[in-house]
Amino acid sequence: MTEVFDDTDAPYLAWLQEHPGGYVLNRRRVGSRNYLVLHRATCYKIRTYTRMAQPEGFTGRDYVKVCSPSIDELHAYARTKGGRTDGSFSGKCRTCSP
Ligand SMILES: [Zn+2]
Numbered sequence: 385m386t387e388v389f390d391d392t393d394a395p396y397l398a399w400l401q402e403h404p405g406g407y408v409l410n411r412r413r414v415g416s417r418n419y420l421v422l423h424r425a426t427c428y429k430i431r432t433y434t435r436m437a438q439p440e441g442f443t444g445r446d447y448v449k450v451c452s453p454s455i456d457e458l459h460a461y462a463r464t465k466g467g468r469t470d471g472s473f474s475g476k477c478r479t480c481s482p
Pocket residue numbers: 422423424427428429430477478479480481
């Protein structure tokens with residue numbers, strides 16, 4: 385099941401804890417709406433706060449997180465709601481190599 389986290393980091397961070405094998409699409413709230421970058425749930429870039437990135441730095445500011453245990457479901461999200469008719473992502477994180 386795909387879940388979208390928009391506004392509050394706590395439930396998002398809880399989801400990461402519960403789905404260590406899951407995947408996260410990082411989506412921009414405004415601007416390039418078809419920016420969709422895939423990460424593993426374990427990637428520090430989408431779960432570790434820097435001094436600049438809190439509070440609600442993961443889901444409440446410039447980005448929304450779309451989470452699923454399945455990459456296929458995230459491709460379906462990209463196709464139906466992500467503005468990418470071919471269901472592709474705009475990129476994959478080079479740090480976690482999903
Ligand atoms: Zn990553």
